[in-house]
Amino acid sequence: MKNKKNIDINVFRKLFNFYKIERKKIYILFFIIVMSSLIQSVAPLGIKLLTDIFIINRNLKGFAIASVLFMIAVLLGTYTIYNFYVLGGKFEYEISMQIRKQLFKKIEKFSITTIKNYETAELITRLTSDIQKLSEVFSWSIMDGLYSVIVVIISIIIMLYLSFKLTIMLFIISPIVYIISLFFQKKILKYQRKVRKYNSNIIKSYTESVTYIKTIKALGIENRKIKEFEKYNRAYRKNSLNSIFIASIYVPMIMFIASIAVGFVFNYSAITVMNNMMSYGAFLSFLTYSMQLFEPLRLIAQIFSDLKSAQASAERIVQILSSEDKKKNTTYLSENKEFLCNIKFENVSFHYQDDEKLILKNFNLEIKEGQSVAFIGSTGSGKSTIVNLICKFYKPTSGKIYLNNIEYDNINKEFLYDNLGYVLQKPQLFSISIKENIKFGNENASDMEILQTCKLLGIDEFIKNLPNGIDTIIGENGYNLSNGQKQLISFARALIKKPKLLVLDEATSSIDTETEKIIQSKMKNILKNKTSIIVAHRLSTIRDCDLIVLIENGNIIEKGTHIELLNKKGIYYKMYISEELKI
Known part of the structure; x- marks a missing residue:
């Protein structure tokens, strides 16, 4: 042209x-x-x-x-x-x-x-x-x-x-x-x-x-x-x-x-x-x-x-x-199917469009309905890539991902997102009120439901002390708030949706220790009746997860419960002891 x-x-x-x-x-x-x-x-x-x-x-x-x-x-x-x-x-x-x-x-x-x-x-x-x-x-x-x-x-x-x-x-x-x-x-x-x-x-x-x-x-x-x-x-x-x-x-x-x-x-x-x-x-x-x-x-x-x-x-x-995105016909629709979150990775490899280096290499993993699964590993190990694939932001370079034995390519995106709650590592808020930000998760949520969700996360008092409470305008990308406050509001937006699949991408990385302890004490209630995918920054936040997966260079090095991994006295054991000693 x-x-x-x-x-x-x-x-x-x-x-x-x-x-x-x-x-x-x-x-x-x-x-x-x-x-x-x-x-x-x-x-x-x-x-x-x-x-x-x-x-x-x-x-x-x-x-x-x-x-x-x-x-x-x-x-x-x-x-x-x-x-x-x-x-x-x-x-x-x-x-x-x-x-x-x-x-x-x-x-x-x-x-x-x-x-x-x-x-x-x-x-x-x-x-x-x-x-x-x-x-x-x-x-x-x-x-x-x-x-x-x-x-x-x-x-x-x-x-x-x-x-x-x-x-x-x-x-x-x-x-x-x-x-x-x-x-x-x-x-x-x-x-x-x-x-x-x-x-x-x-x-x-x-x-x-x-x-x-x-x-x-x-x-x-x-x-x-x-x-x-x-x-x-x-x-x-x-x-x-x-x-x-x-x-x-x-x-x-x-x-x-x-x-x-x-x-x-x-x-x-x-x-x-x-x-x-x-x-x-x-x-x-x-x-x-x-x-x-x-x-x-x-x-x-x-x-x-x-x-x-x-x-x-x-x-x-x-x-x-x-321009046209490459799309396949989707057959798994919310009108006639219940969302059951059994996810299976089968020989999945992946690299980003502008880089031929493989982030995941023949990755295999099964996540069962209702499980809480944590991914840990060094920067660039492939943790966030797994999250991106689960959320259908990208497609595998090779291999297959299944949801309840249905290939991921055939899963309707809208159906997936209607049942997905996602908290980013770097939360993104809009320059509107706190209430309107949270209601993006569920536009039918009442003020009472919003305040209850905020109370669960320990930010109800902070919001009440703002000039207009939950109706306070927070500025562009939450400019008037601390990183921890922004992340908790993003957390509330995900929870108000009552998702069946909850993805937490280092959701507590910007939260102070005291607030993190509050969330940690309520984590069981937060994750209840949900399939949860957690990318961890601090190992202390994932001790109660059903499955912990240690990733390095796109491969699974260790996996198991917190107790199982400690008993193995492998890499996870050393990481955990090192973190405890710092505390």
Whole structure:
């Protein structure tokens, strides 16, 4: 797609498949455009009739009626142009809303693997500036284009009627205009692609600077980040100005060439009038048409320029809208099946898309309904990868995973997530109230249920002391809370769902020792009637688990209960003793 130099209509045609505008609105707008262009096209012909019939012959009979009719046509034209702009503005924002809605929906439905192919800043740019550019071009360029084409066609037909020879002479310049247009379109697209690229880089640099502000300050690299931002900003400005400069030459050049042609026609037509080869009214009418062609020709030239500029944005949006995740038909649905959580790994190997190194190697494990299973091991051993596979964030590179003897590929994601409670190692909260954050787990949960869940986790007192209790707005990603408080709220969000499968990915790693002891004392109640997958940071939190699995380099080194593993006096025993001695 990027190698194409000319305007690719197929890119824009594909976008029409992704938004729906009411047919009634389109028909009304089409009618307004046609009426406006017809009136604009026919009006100069009235000059010929008024001049030849009334002025030249000094005949005033019927002149008043003709003048009134002419004024009505002018007023009607003014009214249609007014509606043209009003409906055009509505059309622009309707298109913007529809494409943005479809694009956001597509991004939200992406798999984890697909979403990793894009940078956050890149997606933000496509949702904002790219769509804004497209909606402007899609609405006004289409309307102006249709209007201009109708005006030009009708005007040329009437001009041919008035003087075939003069009209042909006027349009000898067409090949010159085409060649110039082709040259400038290539230049405009080249710079607009760079503009889109550096716009994404600017947003990326800004997003990183805000998100990682503490790290940037701790490393003392503020000046480096400022220089990086300035570099992208200068490149964006340079390519934007280059694009504007090319466009500013292109449109005036087309008008200049057309002016020369009109000037030549004016001199020639004046001679034909003097030689009585053309009536004076026809001369005035033809001259008016020649001048009138300026605006639609200018608009058409500008539309080509805008389309070339917008093609870079269209390519980026179509790329996302046309992309498809690899999906299989799912057969295990919540409407007719009970969720029973017997999970089986069978010779599972896995590596991430951008790294060929295997994280799991022929991994085999069976997790039974109602079991609490803990995974421990060093960083990079494969613990979180197992969690990602269980949650269907990724698919195995090889091997099979089963849920109740049904292959995981055939398990409906929505069915799985409806029964899944998941607490991340780094909790992610939304900039809304605590209550609304927790209710994402269960939108039907009452305030009483929320407070009971918070009490179970020992955060009820902390929440009561906040200015608005559970209705307190917590700021972006819980910025006003400690890491431990954020993690406990995330914990509450998972528990309020009453999940049958609970995944705790180092859920207590950011909690202070006292709070951890409170949770640990209530862990049996928390895990009751649930199949639980726990990635452990502290071994003290998993002593009561039904099964503890020690992972290293994607392989199971040891597994068993806490007592069984201590009696083996292996790696787990040494890890546990070492942790106890530190305490």
